[in-house]
Amino acid sequence: MNIGAAGTASGLDINSMVNKIVDAERAPKEARINERRDNVDVSISAYGKLKSSLNDMKFMMADFRRNHTLSARSVSSDNSDILTASASHEAIPGKYSVKVEQLAQPHKIVSGTFDEEEKMGAGKLAISLGATQFDVEIPEDESEILDVVRLINRHPSNTGVLASVIKDDVGARLVLSADKSGEANNIKVRVDAPVASTLQKFGFNPNNNINSMSEMQKAEDAKVVIDGLAVVTSDTNTIEDAIKGVDLNLVALTDSAKAEGEATKNKDVLVDVGYDRNAVGGAIEQFVNAYNQFYTTSRELGKFDPETQEKGPLVGDSIIRTVDNQLRAVFSTPIEGAPESVTTLSELGITTTMEGRLEIDYDMLDKQLEKNFADVGEFFSSRDGFARKVEDLIHAHTGITGSIKGRQDSLNDQITRLNSEQTKLDRRMESVQKRTHDQFTAMDSAMGQMKSQLNSMMSMMPQ
Incomplete structure (x- = not known):
């Protein structure tokens, strides 16, 4: 900040001199504040990454539990021109013959x-x-x-x-x-x-x-006949739960089906309901990938290389070690009340490598899904099952009262204090600048007076 013009009596550039003095005093103090702020920002970002990688797992476990992801059913219709179908986790696997006799209108x-x-x-x-x-x-x-x-x-x-x-x-x-x-x-x-x-x-x-x-x-209800016996009606073209857990979406009458240009009479539609093993296997694989992503993130944040002295922003932080140890304990501990065929991850073919990541034995997983499909869903999604335990464990660290939130709050408090220190420094430097400028101005005035007196004395001396 410039105060006044350059000195005229002494010929000195007072503003430039004052700014250099103030900057020399400000620079080391401001550098220390900025360095501390940068370190805190890095730590806040690091905790954000750690929290995000954990929440990916938590939200996945919540989906497993609430949406019955691991009890998915597959359903197909052999004539989608007549009807399509969707199935919930409650659907009972089987094949059903459906004749559409009337559409709702x-x-x-x-x-x-x-x-x-x-x-x-x-x-x-x-x-x-x-x-x-x-x-x-x-x-x-x-x-x-x-x-x-x-x-x-x-x-x-x-x-x-x-x-x-x-x-x-x-x-x-x-x-x-x-x-x-x-x-x-x-x-x-x-x-x-x-x-x-x-x-x-x-x-x-x-x-x-x-x-x-x-x-x-005419106003009409939809009407279908299931397996040649059960007559079901609906005021819309969606027949809900006539087959347990299955919705039938009617498109056309059965007798309107065409085969090589000819009308086909009484050709019922086959609806096939089964266990969706591919979807469930894919969901389990996503969970393993989510944990491995957390593992990679946590190792990067907490790393220390003794040779290069390179270290991550959360090196030595106990949260990383605590969360990882707790997760490993859940992974290896049998789930109380789980079906006898599946009590731990290892019985699904999911084990921990020497490095610390999870890996899947797909042959073993496929066998479990083939023989014990319902038990796999029960293991993950029951009230006190695997998904709930992982979800609760992570929430204890990422929730609003969790350990990571506590660290983030502490770091944000540090940012507030550093901002306050910066404000105080700015005010102090304004005061230093004004005081220094006043001193230089007074000196310039004194030099001006001395110069004037000297000139007066010189003019009185004989030439």
């Missing part, structure tokens, strides 16, 4: 023709969809067909009836469509208007033989 009705520019007059339409009803009041000055459509579609109590207008060579027609499929979602319209009103064209009751509007599409 929404109700749709259409009126007779009329002049679209005609004013229909005042009246009321009581419109029902299933068990719900809303009343549409039609005023005299808003009684053209587009007004009626707008009043229906924008009615605040409309429960799912869509009004529209179609035109043909004869005239305009009002169409009412339900947004819900199923037999229980029929549309009804009761008209309250003068007998001669065009609004009378919009009355409809599916229970009546004679109606002003006609049915374009």
Whole structure:
């Protein structure tokens, strides 16, 4: 910071001299603060990397536990043009024959023709969809067909009836469509208007033989027959849990299937439910990779090379050693209450190498998945199973009250103190700069006075 101009009496550059003096005093103190801040920043980043590598495992264990990842089922349909299927972990493996006899569809009705520019007059339409009803009041000055459509579609109590207008060579027609499929979602319209009103064209009751509007599409439930015996219906084209843990998504009727251009009658769809061994094996492999990534990260952060003296930012930190030892203990200790066929990782073919990483004996893992699939899922995902133990162990270090969070909080406190030291240093240097500048200014003034006196004396001496 410059204060004032360069000296004029002495000819000295006061600002430059003051800045050099202040910088010489500031530099070593500021360098120490910056060095300490850099070291703290490196440590904060290191703990962040360690925490992230551990949380990858923790979140994976939570997924194993909550989403039954290790109890996955596979499901296939031999004719996806007729239906597709999805299965939860509760699905019972087996083959099921499914015939789609009827698809769910929404109700749709259409009126007779009329002049679209005609004013229909005042009246009321009581419109029902299933068990719900809303009343549409039609005023005299808003009684053209587009007004009626707008009043229906924008009615605040409309429960799912869509009004529209179609035109043909004869005239305009009002169409009412339900947004819900199923037999229980029929549309009804009761008209309250003068007998001669065009609004009378919009009355409809599916229970009546004679109606002003006609049915374009009947409201129907979906219907399937499973294994030739069980008849199941649904108001949508998704049949849920008729086969335990399986949802059937219906696309077309069984009799609509085509084979080389010919209609195929009564060709049921085969739905095959099984254990998804590939998915479960892949999930276990991801867990092993996650631990090995943590192992690599922790070794890099805590390394020390006696030859080069190179060291990681967390060298000597007890957290790394503690977490690793605790994880190894869980890996090798039998899980209490686990199935007899799988009580430890080693029984799945997962062991620790001499270096400290995990490795998989895939032959052994495949055999377990083939013979004891359900037991593998139980080992990982039960209430007090392997996944829960690893998750809880890691959370004790990465959670908001965990050991890593405690170290990070301590380091952040150090950053706050260093920032405070920097602020104090800046204020002190401002004071030093002002005091030094004042001293140089006073010296410059004194030199100016001396120079003036000398010049005065010289002028009085004889030439």
